[in-house]
Amino acid sequence: MKITPLAIAITALTGSLNAWAAKPAAEPISPIQPAVITNPKLVELGKKLYFDPRLSKSGAISCNSCHNLSMGGTDNLKTSIGHNWQKGPINSPTVLNSRFALAQFWDGRAKDLKEQAGGPIANPGEMAFTHELAVDVLKSIPQYVAEFKSAFGTDAVDIGRITTAIAAFEETLVTPDSRFDKWLKGDKKALNEKELAGYALFKNSGCVACHNGPAVGGTSFQKMGVVEPYKATSPAEGRSAVTGKDADRFNFKVPTLRNVELTYPYFHDGEAATLEKAVDVMGRLQLGKQFTTDENASIVAFLKTLTGKQPNFKLPTLPPSSNATPQPKPFE
Amino acid sequence: MKITPLAIAITALTGSLNAWAAKPAAEPISPIQPAVITNPKLVELGKKLYFDPRLSKSGAISCNSCHNLSMGGTDNLKTSIGHNWQKGPINSPTVLNSRFALAQFWDGRAKDLKEQAGGPIANPGEMAFTHELAVDVLKSIPQYVAEFKSAFGTDAVDIGRITTAIAAFEETLVTPDSRFDKWLKGDKKALNEKELAGYALFKNSGCVACHNGPAVGGTSFQKMGVVEPYKATSPAEGRSAVTGKDADRFNFKVPTLRNVELTYPYFHDGEAATLEKAVDVMGRLQLGKQFTTDENASIVAFLKTLTGKQPNFKLPTLPPSSNATPQPKPFE
Numbered sequence: 001m002k003i004t005p006l007a008i009a010i011t012a013l014t015g016s017l018n019a020w021a022a023k024p025a026a027e028p029i030s031p032i033q034p035a036v037i038t039n040p041k042l043v044e045l046g047k048k049l050y051f052d053p054r055l056s057k058s059g060a061i062s063c064n065s066c067h068n069l070s071m072g073g074t075d076n077l078k079t080s081i082g083h084n085w086q087k088g089p090i091n092s093p094t095v096l097n098s099r100f101a102l103a104q105f106w107d108g109r110a111k112d113l114k115e116q117a118g119g120p121i122a123n124p125g126e127m128a129f130t131h132e133l134a135v136d137v138l139k140s141i142p143q144y145v146a147e148f149k150s151a152f153g154t155d156a157v158d159i160g161r162i163t164t165a166i167a168a169f170e171e172t173l174v175t176p177d178s179r180f181d182k183w184l185k186g187d188k189k190a191l192n193e194k195e196l197a198g199y200a201l202f203k204n205s206g207c208v209a210c211h212n213g214p215a216v217g218g219t220s221f222q223k224m225g226v227v228e229p230y231k232a233t234s235p236a237e238g239r240s241a242v243t244g245k246d247a248d249r250f251n252f253k254v255p256t257l258r259n260v261e262l263t264y265p266y267f268h269d270g271e272a273a274t275l276e277k278a279v280d281v282m283g284r285l286q287l288g289k290q291f292t293t294d295e296n297a298s299i300v301a302f303l304k305t306l307t308g309k310q311p312n313f314k315l316p317t318l319p320p321s322s323n324a325t326p327q328p329k330p331f332e
Numbered sequence: 333m334k335i336t337p338l339a340i341a342i343t344a345l346t347g348s349l350n351a352w353a354a355k356p357a358a359e360p361i362s363p364i365q366p367a368v369i370t371n372p373k374l375v376e377l378g379k380k381l382y383f384d385p386r387l388s389k390s391g392a393i394s395c396n397s398c399h400n401l402s403m404g405g406t407d408n409l410k411t412s413i414g415h416n417w418q419k420g421p422i423n424s425p426t427v428l429n430s431r432f433a434l435a436q437f438w439d440g441r442a443k444d445l446k447e448q449a450g451g452p453i454a455n456p457g458e459m460a461f462t463h464e465l466a467v468d469v470l471k472s473i474p475q476y477v478a479e480f481k482s483a484f485g486t487d488a489v490d491i492g493r494i495t496t497a498i499a500a501f502e503e504t505l506v507t508p509d510s511r512f513d514k515w516l517k518g519d520k521k522a523l524n525e526k527e528l529a530g531y532a533l534f535k536n537s538g539c540v541a542c543h544n545g546p547a548v549g550g551t552s553f554q555k556m557g558v559v560e561p562y563k564a565t566s567p568a569e570g571r572s573a574v575t576g577k578d579a580d581r582f583n584f585k586v587p588t589l590r591n592v593e594l595t596y597p598y599f600h601d602g603e604a605a606t607l608e609k610a611v612d613v614m615g616r617l618q619l620g621k622q623f624t625t626d627e628n629a630s631i632v633a634f635l636k637t638l639t640g641k642q643p644n645f646k647l648p649t650l651p652p653s654s655n656a657t658p659q660p661k662p663f664e
Contacts, residue, residue: 085417
């Protein structure tokens with residue numbers, strides 16, 4: 001059979017119609033796809049680095065300290081604890097599904113996960129190290145040197161490769177197979193009536209204007225306090241710190257709602273301890289809506305269907321330091 | 333066939349002779365046996381509790397913070413970091429193979445792992461919580477309540493059950509299959525000449541008088557500084573703090589040498605950064621021997637053959653807090 005442009009057009013149309021028939025209404029949230037790993041050695045190296053507290057001055061703080069993969073990729077604290085027990089200025093966002101965000105950090109100051117990964121290592125209030133010292137530490141550990149070579153093909157250990165590896169691991173931290181995604185994919189029994197009512201309200205009330213896409217957020221910066229001002233306990237000014245524009249003050253990256261049941265407390269200052277409170281404040285301040293107790297409960301029930309499959313891997317064993325490894329300095 | 337006492341005696345004797353024939357010389361170190369898990373639900377619950385920072389006041393310190401299972405069951409710091417970045421008085425010993433020790437803590441003040449597990453939770457310099465608050469937190473988490481019921485058969489959550497579960501998990505943290513154990517079991521190629529020479533020196537020099545048994549230590553309390561006094565940077569007085577006897581001053585539990593390659597820095601004050609230094613100090617202060625550089629290197633080479641199979645399990649996912657869960661207080 002000769003394939004004509006018309007045949008192609010008809011085939012494409014039929015395909016679209018079939019998809020349309022299977023999914024009668026386009027949903028503003030799309031399912032999370034499982035991670036596709038193209039360089040497993042790089043991901044394994046990044047996993048070790050993610051868990052390695054030797055990337056901090058104290059030798060005690062790792063990426064996993066504040067983005068704990070046993071706890072929804074967060075530390076479940078209002079704000080995190082940094083070097084010398086310093087109180088962080090802002091709530092640690094989850095690392096889970098962070099690959100779907102338009103930028104990293106609440107103010108989007110890092111364009112991607114690789115750029116983000118270098119931040120906390122050198123932040124005096126967080127891991128309080130320097131990129132140079134982090135490189136020195138890793139270069140002194142023979143097994144790490146071998147793993148960098150194996151992952152990258154050549155010997156060099158530098159901060160670019162360190163953050164590339166950490167980011168490659170973080171790219172795999174997606175949480176497919178939530179009940180909501182099962183429902184999206186056609187399993188109509190995956191959600192109960194209350195949860196479906198909550199999802200309808202979530203869409204009809206306008207929550208979905210910002211919380212959309214695969215991560216149910218992370219696709220835009222929005223002002224915290226649209227209808228009513230938000231009185232934050234955090235000093236963070238948001239997007240204006242990056243753009244220098246006054247119009248961007250209190251604009252923050254919309255957080256993902258995936259696994260939101262696990263990522264309490266909520267908001268950039270962590271002041272909402274419960275999902276009920278977060279939904280109530282969001283309704284009033286962002287949408288000018290006072291949800292009834294029942295409405296609030298339905299939305300919360302829907303939000304809890306967004307909990308997906310959590311990270312599923314073996315605890316890494318870190319390569320030991322050598323006699324040449326610089327000592328950690330926890331109390332200096 | 334009728335089994336007579338004589339037949340039993342002959343069978344027993346033959347068994348002994350066979351064992352003796354296979355192992356021509358009795359070795360003072362015995363191989364680590366793999367863990368036998370009789371109550372997997374209890375072990376799984378204990379694993380979650382071991383990784384759960386909600387057993388601390390701050391919500392940030394778990395058992396795994398100072399006994400990190402990615403790092404030989406230690407934190408690789410001279411002394412640990414407690415609540416509010418307090419400097420601990422003593423080096424955190426490894427949890428790996430701790431089941432083989434005659435008692436727990438450097439001064440042996442806990443008779444077993446269960447008794448030990450309750451200590452750091454309530455120690456104001458460590459996790460700074462109370463047993464009552466720890467119980468309140470866990471009782472407020474429905475999935476934990478269900479897991480306690482499943483592991484113990486009834487509903488109660490109390491500190492006895494919490495520490496029983498943590499200890500049951502810790503009992504599984506053994507590290508079989510080191511190269512040295514392979515050699516012990518008959519694989520004569522498992523060690524090279526230098527390592528064998530190191531082991532011979534380790535025995536002939538008297539190290540083995542204290543470092544023996546399956547854990548290569550942990551079987552007695554001994555004075556730190558027998559031939560020459562040891563000038564510790566730690567204020568800890570050792571066993572006398574438990575017994576009240578002046579004769580027990582500076583007596584400490586002999587640490588295990590299993591996985592010693594991973595458990596740096598060494599001694600109760602963590603002042604020996606390298607194995608070479610630890611071997612040198614031990615030789616001089618405990619045995620009155622000055623090992624040559626070659627002898628020291630041989631013993632170090634032998635010690636590195638004691639690294640066994642590290643913990644091998646999936647990172648646990650912790651059950652989320654409920655709205656009723658008491659909030660962590662990191663900055664109070």
